[in-house]
Amino acid sequence: MRHLLIPAAAALIFAGCAAPEATAADAGETARTITVNGEGGATAAPDMAVITIGVQSEALNAADALRQNSANMTATINKLKELGVEARDIQTSGLSVNPRYNYEKNRSQPEIIGFVASNNVTVRLRDLENAGAVIDQAVQSGANSLGGVSFAFSDPKPLQEEARRDAVADAKAKAELLTDAAGVRLGKLITIQDGYVSSPQPKMYAARMEMAQDSAVPMEAGESEIRATVTLVYALQ
Numbered sequence: 540m541r542h543l544l545i546p547a548a549a550a551l552i553f554a555g556c557a558a559p560e561a562t563a564a565d566a567g568e569t570a571r572t573i574t575v576n577g578e579g580g581a582t583a584a585p586d587m588a589v590i591t592i593g594v595q596s597e598a599l600n601a602a603d604a605l606r607q608n609s610a611n612m613t614a615t616i617n618k619l620k621e622l623g624v625e626a627r628d629i630q631t632s633g634l635s636v637n638p639r640y641n642y643e644k645n646r647s648q649p650e651i652i653g654f655v656a657s658n659n660v661t662v663r664l665r666d667l668e669n670a671g672a673v674i675d676q677a678v679q680s681g682a683n684s685l686g687g688v689s690f691a692f693s694d695p696k697p698l699q700e701e702a703r704r705d706a707v708a709d710a711k712a713k714a715e716l717l718t719d720a721a722g723v724r725l726g727k728l729i730t731i732q733d734g735y736v737s738s739p740q741p742k743m744y745a746a747r748m749e750m751a752q753d754s755a756v757p758m759e760a761g762e763s764e765i766r767a768t769v770t771l772v773y774a775l776q
Contacts, residue, residue: 571775572729575713579705581698582764588670591632591686592619592677593659601636601654608656611681618680619662622673628663659686665693671756690760691738699736702767706734710771718775726774734768 594615596608619629636656640649662677664670678685692698718725 571723572772573714573717573725573775574770574772575710575717576734577706577708577710577713577769577771578766579702579707579709579768580764580766581701581705582762583692583698585690585692585760585763586665586667587691587693588664588667588758588760589689589691590662590664590670590674591659592662592674592682593633593657593684593686594682595684596656597639597653598656599653601638601656604654604656605636608658611683612658612660614681615677616660618677619673622669622676623666624662624664624673628665630661631658632661633657633659659684663691667758667760671758674756674758688758690763692763692765695765698765699767702736702765703733703769706767706769707731707771710769714771714773718773724776726776728771728773730770730772732770732772734770735766737766 592615594608594611596604596611598604598607616629620626634657636654638651639653639655641652642649644650664673666673674685714725
């Protein structure tokens with residue numbers, strides 16, 4: 540019987556020794572912080588347009604379709620360079636040759652009636668004042684398809700920095716407002732975490748692509764905006 544009591548007594552002694560240590564850990568005060576997210580933006584008139592110009596050609600066989608397409612695209616690229624567009628601003632963005640089918644006779648096994656070759660280039664136009672004229676002449680030189688127009692900044696860094704500063708100011712203002720409303724004091728800044736910086740988004744957009752004879756394509760760049768976010772963590776006093 541005495542052998543059964545000894546382990547129980549030992550267990551009680553051990554538990555009694557461990558209890559004060561657990562109580563001390565529980566008594567430790569957790570640092571109080573506040574985390575806020577900030578968002579900012581910077582807006583300016585873009586200085587560059589990005590367009591997609593393409594050539595589509597049809598022929599009875601793939602070789603002829605590709606040959607005709609290559610000739611028209613070469614003429615288009617040469618015209619772009621002649622108008623002052625640098626080689627670094629012209630990039631092939633799509634090249635394909637696909638058959639054309641006739642489904643009227645047999646839908647399960649359609650007849651090949653020809654081939655379509657397609658070639659697209661993405662072009663950056665750094666001279667916005669003459670962008671419309673460049674597009675018009677490029678189309679007249681051999682291109683027969685024109686994709687959408689987007690506007691960008693050749694050097695977006697200054698706007699990105701301005702957007703980040705605006706985001707930090709927004710986060711700081713939120714932290715001051717929240718702590719004041721809660722009746723606590725805002726302490727020192729502990730961490731800063733950079734968030735995303737968006738690509739330029741058109742704030743005002745009006746690019747009309749009607750092909751007017753003997754006139755340049757009218758274009759209006761409007762304004763574009765760059766957005767940024769940050770996360771700040773403050774201590775609370």
